[in-house]
Amino acid sequence: MSVRTAVPAAMRLSWLVLLALMIGEFVTDLPGPGWATTFLPAMVVLALMVATTTLQARAAAPRGEPRPPVEVEPPVTGRWSALNSPADKVPSHGTHGYGQTYAIDIVADPETAEGEAPARPAFRPLWPLFRRNSAFPAFGAPLLAMADATVVTASDGQRDHLSRNSLPGLVYLMFVESSVRSILGAHRVIGNHVVLDLGDGTYAVYAHVRRGSLRVKAGDTVRAGQPIGSVGNSGNSSEPHLHVHLMDSPDLDDARGVPFTWRGVGVPANGETFTVDAAGARIAKARPGDVGGAG
Structure with a gap:
């Protein structure tokens, strides 16, 4: 699996983990400090979203002169x-x-x-x-x-x-x-x-x-x-x-x-x-x- 496909897959998985942690905070008292169960996962998701957008934009950007219509x-x-x-x-x-x-x-x-x-x-x-x-x-x-x-x-x-x-x-x-x-x-x-x-x-x-x-x-x-x-x-x-x-x-x-x-x-x-x-x-x-x- 290439980096350009692995990063979006990791982003979607991180979103699922973040949502599960957020639900867990409401349902039960998760062990560890709040920054480790909510803030840190949110920052990971944000970083992966930025990386995904950057990689997709770079891959799709035109190279050289455009083809004739x-x-x-x-x-x-x-x-x-x-x-x-x-x-x-x-x-x-x-x-x-x-x-x-x-x-x-x-x-x-x-x-x-x-x-x-x-x-x-x-x-x-x-x-x-x-x-x-x-x-x-x-x-x-x-x-x-x-x-x-x-x-x-x-x-x-x-x-x-x-x-x-x-x-x-x-x-x-x-x-x-x-x-x-x-x-x-x-x-x-x-x-x-x-x-x-x-x-x-x-x-x-x-x-x-x-x-x-x-x-x-x-x-x-x-x-x-x-x-x-x-x-x-x-x-x-x-x-x-x-x-x-x-x-x-x-x-x-x-x-x-x-x-x-x-x-x-x-x-x-x-x-x-x-x-x-x-x-x-x-x-x-x-x-x-x-x-x-x-x-």
Whole structure:
């Protein structure tokens, strides 16, 4: 086992020991001074967390000049808006971890008649704290293979939680839920997901997939444009949306990001919409509005 895999494993074990000691302090009088049963284990956990973050960031950081963008098909149809786009910032999500240097989030943004409220619920400061996933037009939207590929990983057993698109919900997501998910590992951060081997050392990951929606399993081959699952709200996600990125390894803990461009669309910037239909794809500026966090 390498140092980069051993340290995260030690961190998770230390968390379990710390929680057991904390419970023990409430249930019984543990032998020894308090600093030895609570403070010292907490410092060990903190040191291992810092070491884990440092090792993961170092492993995922780009080396040398970035590869030319890989052109693939858009993974959805209909009208969508882009969030956290690499067209505006790299790394797009503020970290190179999990190979997401060039990751992008997209939310369904269907056209509405003049005078009608947008189909996608807006971010609210206080109320409602949470919304059901069915309130969002992205939930259940088909996901399409971006290229002819082989399925490496297909996992869709995690639940789709309620949205976190209010200020208290977003604070909870960022400072509580995301921390716990990070400790549990990449699969809890990206939620239900599928990883495709596109060939030439390039892999695509679709994150936050809807529970039970995957139509493929590891080892299957797919064709570009083939439905492979549905958009969900699992993992570290503020609302139903698709997080997708290309990387150079199927192992999220070992991958580096690979730039992409969608055929006929390019890389939409934050706040831009793009529409994909049977006739092809086009891109246009989105109307002004808030776009929330996604994740």
